[in-house]
Amino acid sequence: MSTALSFEPTNYQPPAWEAIVDAHTRIAPRIHRTPILASMSLNALADARFFFKCENLQKTGSFKIRGAANAILSLSNEQAARGIVTQSSGNHGAAVACAAAWRGVPAYIVMPRNAPKVKIQAIEAYGGKITFCEPKVSSRKETCDRVQAETGAHLVHPYDDDRIIAGQATAAKEFLEEMPDLDAVFAPVSGGGLLSGTCLGAIGIRKDIRIIGCEPARADDAYRSLTTGTLQSLESSDTIADGLRASLSPRTFAILRKHVDRILLVTEEEIIATARLVWERMKIIVEPSSSVALAPLLKPAAVKSLNLHSRADGQPPKLGVIFSGGNLDLNALPWLS
């Protein structure tokens, strides 16, 4: 039940496997066990066997409901009584608003002014009360602190929270339960909630699996943090992957340093082209933040350079990709603007 305020990096113990199993038991009746899809035509482009965990088909349109539901459903009535407060670029806000509605308590969502309109509308549709802030880390935090002070609501940080990390870990847990022989799992990284959860959820089932993070070059704080060994942050980013504009936190950085193999960077053009390719070939809607996890693998020789071609069966590697969400404006597609 720790929060960012009480965090002590030197003593930090990430959520144990039992916390992930508990989270899964808590949220499973409320969420979708999302399908794992394959695509022969994408395999042919990369000499790999891809498997896609489709959290874009999850309730609220992203994996974020896993962590939010775990945090909010685990609160006592007293803790939940004055509502939930959080900051979010959109998907975590919708998830918090949805899970707070399940508890019958208010949700106060602090959002940057440049958040996509459809994400604002989704939060409103779940009954969330929105306060806008400037699109900067400092403004997000200040505004969130102020709303918390005014309302007395319980803070559910979007990623620097063990309950969130344990909840997000359940996606990789489901993935590995169904596909225990994956060679590697790829997930997008922003604040690191999904990626750190993916480490814990996947490694808890298969110790030697490789976990690789994927990040827009225009929001490369995780890449720089892992390269330098020091937590880096972005004051702001304008990447089209609007879900990936946040920076790692002490908790997520600690987990990623220990477990993540590497971070791969992609350009804006690669993000958009890959999103369109997934729509066209797989007939599913992924937002740009999702396609970030596939984009680096479609570059020439990219899969080969990861040295994963060492399977005993001589077949191309089995690569698990987590599609994080599918929320975007259907009237303004990235490749038409």
Next chain:
Amino acid sequence: MSTALSFEPTNYQPPAWEAIVDAHTRIAPRIHRTPILASMSLNALADARFFFKCENLQKTGSFKIRGAANAILSLSNEQAARGIVTQSSGNHGAAVACAAAWRGVPAYIVMPRNAPKVKIQAIEAYGGKITFCEPKVSSRKETCDRVQAETGAHLVHPYDDDRIIAGQATAAKEFLEEMPDLDAVFAPVSGGGLLSGTCLGAIGIRKDIRIIGCEPARADDAYRSLTTGTLQSLESSDTIADGLRASLSPRTFAILRKHVDRILLVTEEEIIATARLVWERMKIIVEPSSSVALAPLLKPAAVKSLNLHSRADGQPPKLGVIFSGGNLDLNALPWLS
């Protein structure tokens, strides 16, 4: 192994359950067992519990690969040697080209000139050889006959063929295997291959299930055929549901007359609005022909008027909807034109 040429309506015996089981065994190693998805927000719009069999996520982007693969994989080497010929507005053509490529034989596809460009490109990508015709039933048939005479290729009619009907039936078979307590199944109807197969595949597992066809009002031949008791046909149609511009055949009419509860009609506006709603809420790409099967159920009191609210458990009815395909031009979305 009968074809349209040898059809005798008075003696017609539709494919038996064994033929459907054989078809499934034949094609299962080659196709996807497509996921069945649910959406709470769509349920809330109709006071129903919807389950969607997602053939838009099938190989080649539509259910058509089921019938085409069954027909083409069941041919002897001698029958297949000179290739396969068919006529199609697009999805059946892509399926035939794909399955013919698996057999290593040529595919000759006769298409109307107004077929969507993306469907033409898909056929070419599978190596199909296209001959264009006028967008009329008579021109389609004449051109197909001519290409068949010139090439000596084996005809695989898009729906007036028992091998096709048995193949399409495997979608409903999978659906009922996983969801045996569905109260009704809804499928779009054009030539009637999917809908007649849905009758046989669903009723083979659950005798008292209701099967309902859904059709654009601008291509209402099945509605008129079942209402009048006489096979009606369209010379042409310009419905945006480009996969539903064909007319019933003697075989499919015989099966529908016996098993289909009714046909529901929808306007062009309803088709487009429902497609957009599915994209937005479910994060999957359905082409307009797919959304035809859901559109009639979202009208006020539509589900209630079907008198399905008689479940022993007092819960809203469980309605199975088959999403037939997901092939459309991502640069020209119906709601943006």
